[in-house]
Amino acid sequence: xxxxxxxxxxxxxxxxxxxxxxxxxxxxxxxxxxxxxxxxxxxxxxxxxxxxxxxxxxxxxxxxxxxxxxxxxxxxxxxxxxxxxxxxxxxxxxxxxxxxxxxxxxxxxxxxxxxxxxxxxxxxxxxxxxxxxxxxxxxxxxxxxxxxxxxxxxxxxxxxxxxxxxxxxxxxxxxxxxxxxxxxxxxxxxxxxxxxxxxxxxxxxxxxxxxxxxxxxxxxxxxxxxxxxxxxxxxxxxxxxxxxxxxxxxxxxxxxxxxxxxxxxxxxxxxxxxxxxxxxxxxxxxxxxxxxxxxxxxxxxxxxxxxxxxxxxxxxxxxxx
Numbered sequence: 055x056x057x058x059x060x061x062x063x064x065x066x067x068x069x070x071x072x073x074x075x076x077x078x079x080x081x082x083x084x085x086x087x088x089x090x091x092x093x094x095x096x097x098x099x100x101x102x103x104x105x106x107x108x109x110x111x112x113x114x115x116x117x118x119x120x121x122x123x124x125x126x127x128x129x130x131x132x133x134x135x136x137x138x139x140x141x142x143x144x145x146x147x148x149x150x151x152x153x154x155x156x157x158x159x160x161x162x163x164x165x166x167x168x169x170x171x172x173x174x175x176x177x178x179x180x181x182x183x184x185x186x187x188x189x190x191x192x193x194x195x196x197x198x199x200x201x202x203x204x205x206x207x208x209x210x211x212x213x214x215x216x217x218x219x220x221x222x223x224x225x226x227x228x229x230x231x232x233x234x235x236x237x238x239x240x241x242x243x244x245x246x247x248x249x250x251x252x253x254x255x256x257x258x259x260x261x262x263x264x265x266x267x268x269x270x271x272x273x274x275x276x277x278x279x280x281x282x283x284x285x286x287x288x289x290x291x292x293x294x295x296x297x298x299x300x301x302x303x304x305x306x307x308x309x310x311x312x313x314x315x316x317x318x319x320x321x322x323x324x325x326x327x328x329x330x331x332x333x334x335x336x337x338x339x340x341x342x343x344x345x346x347x348x349x350x351x352x353x354x355x356x357x358x359x360x361x362x363x364x365x366x367x368x369x370x371x372x373x374x375x
Contacts, residue, residue, distance in 0.1 A: 082213025204330030334358030
């Protein structure tokens with residue numbers, strides 16, 4: 055594990071996807087250290103082709119350049135799929151909405167899928183814009199590739215937690231993965247101190263994998279000093295962080311850390327965030343990871359129920375449904 059002009063750990067995933075046992079043990083140990091000390095780290099050699107990343111980022115720039123009246127064709131629906139307009143997200147305890155737009159997709163499921171027919175929240179087909187047919191290929195391909203990286207990462211997370219590397223596999227049979235292209239306009243020059251691109255928050259789910267451009271702006275609340283540090287962009291890397299569900303699952307052995315975005319670059323900032331989360335009904339219970347019930351800090355919860363509540367609490371459009 056190393057650092058590059060940052061306090062966040064840098065973890066090399068080389069050999070993990072190929073099934074190298076030594077690589078798995080090494081990465082697991084490095085993840086254990088990073089997640090117990092700060093909850094954030096970079097990964098390189100993660101297996102997502104750079105061409106796939108570049109295509110998705112290019113598509114994001116094209117999509118967000120369309121005027122609002124055009125993007126409104128795919129305005130966010132009850133499944134949390136589609137375009138979220140500027141000002142549509144208010145993080146808990148924040149005083150102002152986030153200064154961002156984003157476009158969200160999930161696992162592509164037809165209307166006759168059993169989970170959809172059963173009325174499972176957040177499930178169904180994506181909303182793809184007719185005005186930009188190329189987006190489905192670019193972002194859909196990224197979704198699948200980043201999902202593979204998430205599955206690889208969870209094998210190492212399991213090893214870092216001292217459990218079988220395959221522990222998470224049957225918890226992800228129909229993953230609740232959400233991938234979002236995010237657009238941050240330049241930070242308003244006269245903005246008040248409580249205006250953020252994304253206000254300080256912890257993520258809701260298990261793990262987040264983020265690709266960011268070179269604008270900077272992502273900051274992490276360092277646990278040891280209680281101060282904000284920059285997650286400086288590193289070419290080709292993904293930023294990974296622990297979400298609340300994994301913190302609960304691990305009985306806080308792994309930390310879910312506050313982070314925020316302030317785009318002071320003077321130009322637009324783009325990123326693609328993926329919340330790699332379990333099947334809706336997967337039980338998140340620290341006791342399943344060997345925690346004594348007497349010392350467990352959290353009662354079992356269905357992954358999807360927890361995530362849905364957090365989305366309901368933070369997204370303005372949910373209040374109108």
